[in-house]
Amino acid sequence: MDFVHTTLGQRVLFGSGKAAIHVAGEVRRLSAGRIMVVASSRHEHLAETVCRNLDVAHWFDQVVQHVPVETVAAARAAAADHGVDLLLSVGGGSAVGLAKAIALTTGLPIIAVPTTYAGSEATNVWGTAAQRTKTTGVDDRVLPASVVYDATLTLSLPAGLSVASGLNSLAHCIDSLWAPNADPINLALALEGARALTQALPRITRDPQSLEAREHALYACYLAAVAFGSAGSGLHHKICHVLGGMYNLPHAETHATVLPHVLAFNAPAVPELAARLAASLGRPAVAGDEPAESAVAALGSFRDAVDAPRRLADYGFSATDIPDAVDRIRQVAPPSNPRPVTADSLTALLTNALTGTAPAPHSRLGSRLN
Amino acid sequence: MDFVHTTLGQRVLFGSGKAAIHVAGEVRRLSAGRIMVVASSRHEHLAETVCRNLDVAHWFDQVVQHVPVETVAAARAAAADHGVDLLLSVGGGSAVGLAKAIALTTGLPIIAVPTTYAGSEATNVWGTAAQRTKTTGVDDRVLPASVVYDATLTLSLPAGLSVASGLNSLAHCIDSLWAPNADPINLALALEGARALTQALPRITRDPQSLEAREHALYACYLAAVAFGSAGSGLHHKICHVLGGMYNLPHAETHATVLPHVLAFNAPAVPELAARLAASLGRPAVAGDEPAESAVAALGSFRDAVDAPRRLADYGFSATDIPDAVDRIRQVAPPSNPRPVTADSLTALLTNALTGTAPAPHSRLGSRLN
Numbered sequence: 001m002d003f004v005h006t007t008l009g010q011r012v013l014f015g016s017g018k019a020a021i022h023v024a025g026e027v028r029r030l031s032a033g034r035i036m037v038v039a040s041s042r043h044e045h046l047a048e049t050v051c052r053n054l055d056v057a058h059w060f061d062q063v064v065q066h067v068p069v070e071t072v073a074a075a076r077a078a079a080a081d082h083g084v085d086l087l088l089s090v091g092g093g094s095a096v097g098l099a100k101a102i103a104l105t106t107g108l109p110i111i112a113v114p115t116t117y118a119g120s121e122a123t124n125v126w127g128t129a130a131q132r133t134k135t136t137g138v139d140d141r142v143l144p145a146s147v148v149y150d151a152t153l154t155l156s157l158p159a160g161l162s163v164a165s166g167l168n169s170l171a172h173c174i175d176s177l178w179a180p181n182a183d184p185i186n187l188a189l190a191l192e193g194a195r196a197l198t199q200a201l202p203r204i205t206r207d208p209q210s211l212e213a214r215e216h217a218l219y220a221c222y223l224a225a226v227a228f229g230s231a232g233s234g235l236h237h238k239i240c241h242v243l244g245g246m247y248n249l250p251h252a253e254t255h256a257t258v259l260p261h262v263l264a265f266n267a268p269a270v271p272e273l274a275a276r277l278a279a280s281l282g283r284p285a286v287a288g289d290e291p292a293e294s295a296v297a298a299l300g301s302f303r304d305a306v307d308a309p310r311r312l313a314d315y316g317f318s319a320t321d322i323p324d325a326v327d328r329i330r331q332v333a334p335p336s337n338p339r340p341v342t343a344d345s346l347t348a349l350l351t352n353a354l355t356g357t358a359p360a361p362h363s364r365l366g367s368r369l370n
Numbered sequence: 371m372d373f374v375h376t377t378l379g380q381r382v383l384f385g386s387g388k389a390a391i392h393v394a395g396e397v398r399r400l401s402a403g404r405i406m407v408v409a410s411s412r413h414e415h416l417a418e419t420v421c422r423n424l425d426v427a428h429w430f431d432q433v434v435q436h437v438p439v440e441t442v443a444a445a446r447a448a449a450a451d452h453g454v455d456l457l458l459s460v461g462g463g464s465a466v467g468l469a470k471a472i473a474l475t476t477g478l479p480i481i482a483v484p485t486t487y488a489g490s491e492a493t494n495v496w497g498t499a500a501q502r503t504k505t506t507g508v509d510d511r512v513l514p515a516s517v518v519y520d521a522t523l524t525l526s527l528p529a530g531l532s533v534a535s536g537l538n539s540l541a542h543c544i545d546s547l548w549a550p551n552a553d554p555i556n557l558a559l560a561l562e563g564a565r566a567l568t569q570a571l572p573r574i575t576r577d578p579q580s581l582e583a584r585e586h587a588l589y590a591c592y593l594a595a596v597a598f599g600s601a602g603s604g605l606h607h608k609i610c611h612v613l614g615g616m617y618n619l620p621h622a623e624t625h626a627t628v629l630p631h632v633l634a635f636n637a638p639a640v641p642e643l644a645a646r647l648a649a650s651l652g653r654p655a656v657a658g659d660e661p662a663e664s665a666v667a668a669l670g671s672f673r674d675a676v677d678a679p680r681r682l683a684d685y686g687f688s689a690t691d692i693p694d695a696v697d698r699i700r701q702v703a704p705p706s707n708p709r710p711v712t713a714d715s716l717t718a719l720l721t722n723a724l725t726g727t728a729p730a731p732h733s734r735l736g737s738r739l740n
Contacts, residue, residue: 002388004381005382008377010376011374011375188562
């Protein structure tokens with residue numbers, strides 16, 4: 001046990017239908033009087049619900065994906081012009097991402113009200129985009145002081161998008177097992193996130209209006225984000241970033257498709273973690289279990305229950321893309337990965353993900369993934 | 371899901387044999403130059419090991435149990451006299467408790483190096499004693515900025531004391547399940563703490579010099595303290611505080627003896643939590659299990675493995691003390707307890723704890739504990 005773990009101080013307020021009350025309470029607690037709301041016009045009615053007990057100094061609705069630097073400049077200027085002393089973001093990753101970019105230079109506190117499962121509200125990671133270049137960084141000033149979760153705000157998130165986003169969160173949890181800064185503390189949070197997600201997501205596919213399932217999904221995605229923010233990007237995220245960047249594959253679907261193959265690849269090298277993951281995914285160990293197989297089977301059952309995406313071929317990736325992708329992934333694969341990431345093993349992994357071949361752990365299937 | 375959870379920001383550094391390196395790194399990170407060490411003369415050699423890379427401005431070794439106000443005054447004066455800008459505590463709860471009392475009025479940052487499993491280093495709770503009156507409070511200023519865990523510093527803790535202290539930590543975990551501020555986040559930390567403790571403590575009883583077991587115990591007790599600091603005192607702690615205060619019973623032994631009886635009382639009212647606790651204690655649910663019985667049996671097996679204390683009668687408590695204790699406990703029992711705390715149920719609970727009757731959950735045994 002040799003690690004350094006930084007726990008980020010943050011208040012998290014959970015309550016369905018309570019966003020307006022919780023936000024007003026946090027504004028008072030933070031002694032703020034000049035609030036700038038950061039919410040896209042698409043989320044205007046949700047933001048109005050959230051702000052119904054507040055005097056708002058300025059509404060900033062120019063929220064764009066990937067946080068372009070031009071938008072950031074405009075938002076910082078608006079905050080200065082209106083003498084703002086607190087940022088209130090309402091929406092998904094783009095809204096809180098813009099609030100973080102403002103806080104980065106101004107130090108303004110943020111109250112984040114998430115309406116998706118993106119999880120950015122629980123991390124100190126910021127990112128902006130200039131032209132085609134993305135810049136990211138870590139700064140405690142961008143961590144929202146308070147996060148207000150209200151599952152009623154997520155009821156309009158379609159079931160399909162909820163599942164894709166939830167699977168993205170599950171990837172946060174599972175990749176945390178072997179990420180560069182993995183430690184027992186973020187592992188515990190990741191496993192609890194995986195447990196709660198496994199219970200919540202199938203219920204959302206059956207009944208997208210289930211407030212209880214939505215609450216558990218929000219809770220799980222929050223934990224997933226805390227774990228991932230602490231553990232960093234593991235092999236899975238490196239693969240998905242390469243695929244997203246080089247071939248413009250859709251974010252959530254890429255994560256959903258690649259995840260079981262990375263698990264099948266890594267699980268045999270970390271049997272104790274695999275056993276704990278399997279238990280979190282609803283398959284407690286019994287005598288004679290092969291932990292890696294249990295974990296892969298548990299993820300497979302869960303993916304069946306939510307009808308998860310299966311083939312990268314469905315999203316524009318093709319067999320001819322594999323060699324270049326393998327080269328690029330090998331350059332960025334974390335040295336901490338529990339198994340060496342070879343060209344052969346990556347080629348096998350991507351080929352299976354391309355065609356939707358059922359993943360199976362290496363331990364029983366010889367060199368297929370090796 | 372309706373709760374407010376405050377995560378306290380703190381850095382935790384784990385590494386056996388690394389205390390001196392980690393402390394020196396944290397001193398640099400906090401830009402401190404005038405360090406006061408708070409460590410009892412009994413811990414002098416441990417403190418010297420920890421400080422071997424530091425210039426120490428002042429050593430304060432007047433560390434007394436329960437943090438008497440006279441000692442606090444002397445320590446605050448010493449910090450002022452020596453122009454101290456950082457407090458470094460080395461030792462158990464009394465050392466960090468004194469550092470917290472200094473920080474409460476001075477705002478000085480604390481680096482805590484625990485040498486026991488007390489857990490105070492992970493909370494924002496402070497306490498001082500004047501005459502026979504204890505004053506406690508909560509203030510974020512007393513939370514150590516950094517905690518440096520080095521299991522080599524705990525090797526001299528005798529096995530018996532390690533078990534008693536570890537069982538005290540397990541009580542932190544289990545009481546967190548139904549404490550007044552219990553929420554899913556502190557529950558997850560509590561269950562992980564219980565899991566790790568259940569694995570570590572029996573190994574320490576078999577081999578007190580096992581560094582790996584000591585590391586896991588430290589880690590578990592840290593999580594237990596974080597969970598308990600967040601969830602607050604549940605029924606178990608209220609009972610033990612009354613018994614300790616009124617009859618001067620020994621702290622750790624009282625906790626160890628009372629815990630299974632409180633679990634047997636509450637578990638039938640919270641079957642889902644009981645099932646999760648049982649799994650954490652090493653007994654995953656199988657079909658047909660009664661969760662409360664599983665949890666009680668799992669705790670029983672664990673207690674057998676570490677030869678836990680069983681009878682309050684061994685520590686000076688007697689049957690004639692029960693009526694007064696029941697009266698007092700009923701006044702302080704948390705209204706949030708999952709079962710109503712009646713005079714009859716408390717009398718039965720204390721009678722069983724007095725005589726060491728094996729606890730059994732109410733669900734199968736009718737009214738015995740009701």
